[in-house]
Amino acid sequence: MIPLRLKIETDAIEPYVVRLRSFEGISDESHHTGALDAALESASAETAEFSGATGNLRLFGVDPSEVNGDVLFVVPSRGTAHRLIRANSRHNTLLVTERCDQLCLMCSQPPKKQHIDMFPFFETALLLSQKNSTIGISGGEPTLFKSELFDFFNRAMSRRPDIDFHVLTNAQHFDRADLPILRRLDLTRILWGVPVYSSDSDVHDRIVAKPGAYDQVRRSLSLLCEAGAKIELRTVLMKPNAPGLLDLAKFVTTALPFVDSWAIMQLENIGYARQNWDTLFFDSSTGFDIVGKALDFAISRGIDTKLYNFPLCTVPTDYRAFAPSTISDWKRAYVADCADCSLRNECGGFFEWHPKVHGYERFGVA
Known part of the structure; x- marks a missing residue:
């Protein structure tokens, strides 16, 4: 089953929408982000760190390549992010x-x-x-x-x-x-x-x-x-x-x-x-x-x-x-x-x- 709710940590206070950009397998020429994008900074077996104008965002238990382009609704007070739009899905x-x-x-x-x-x-x-x-x-x-x-x-x-x-x-x-x-x-x-x-x-x-x-x-x-x-x-x-x-x-x-x-x-x-x-x-x-x-x-x-x-x-x-x-x-x-x-x-x-x-x-x- 594909998880739609992710465990997160963020330095933001208010809920916000952000698009994740991992850029894995993408040429350097394509590495551009907008004001509502968060780019992958680092990743380990347990976490993936993203950063952008909306602040820093840490995701737990997620392969960054599987969320590239996904649009999240982040709720800091609950430590969760909802995958509103998954880039590789028709559903x-x-x-x-x-x-x-x-x-x-x-x-x-x-x-x-x-x-x-x-x-x-x-x-x-x-x-x-x-x-x-x-x-x-x-x-x-x-x-x-x-x-x-x-x-x-x-x-x-x-x-x-x-x-x-x-x-x-x-x-x-x-x-x-x-x-x-x-x-x-x-x-x-x-x-x-x-x-x-x-x-x-x-x-x-x-x-x-x-x-x-x-x-x-x-x-x-x-x-x-x-x-x-x-x-x-x-x-x-x-x-x-x-x-x-x-x-x-x-x-x-x-x-x-x-x-x-x-x-x-x-x-x-x-x-x-x-x-x-x-x-x-x-x-x-x-x-x-x-x-x-x-x-x-x-x-x-x-x-x-x-x-x-x-x-x-x-x-x-x-x-x-x-x-x-x-x-x-x-x-x-x-x-x-x-x-x-x-x-x-x-x-x-x-x-x-x-x-x-x-x-x-x-x-x-x-």
Whole structure:
């Protein structure tokens, strides 16, 4: 598992954002730093010393070559640094808030009451990020701070026209007053990931533990469509909604044909999902017929549909092309049975915290 939080020491007092420059393997001509860079001064087996305009920074237990170009949020009072943006990763996500107005049965990050405004730090981090990046925006629920989010997009997108965004939102807080604001954004650069768990409003509302959520998400999807937004539907596959997956596919193709893509996702064993695993986990290795029919129907109607977080050996051969590697690199793992699998390089494997008894009846080398 790739660590996202590092132990540090620094002579600074206030939190700050910095980009690390180790320059290992880089010619002397490329050795230039900016005001928010910290260059490697020395390294040992235990520590790496960086120095820059922001002060001195000591990292523990890190190979300097593995953090070159990474953008950190340093919190001196806690002796920690968070890797906001990893230079060599395609999976960088900024956590806007831990607050949320839903209590989804399978929530991977249960909500908290406290909130810290990180937008100023995020804006600085984006200025230091790699060119042509796609940055995730997540929570909690980011649109609980909708005004701040829109302002952030306006500033960040004007200063970094090469960066795109992927926003995960429950779509409970959009209204018609947002239309002119949305239209002022370059919506070709933002993909809105919106969960729809069932075509049955009762099933959807029970999963998210919020009466009326289904009706609101439908209104929000219509509004996003009217604004010209790009939309990715996201459906976590579970026992409560698996029987209705084909009905959902029919609903998506008839009522929501404007969406750009639909992701059918396997369950992540963390947060509330870990507590409710036995009642939620749907074994798609033995019940793939449900998934296959929904996938076939959606694709036949022109909806770009993919399977996220499905180990390839649990997917029938004819459907593996629809199951890309989607688990973020920092939380991806493989079990012992994966060692000799010919598909390992193409497979997303498992979440690091997937249960040792994996739950898939049909599983093994593909």
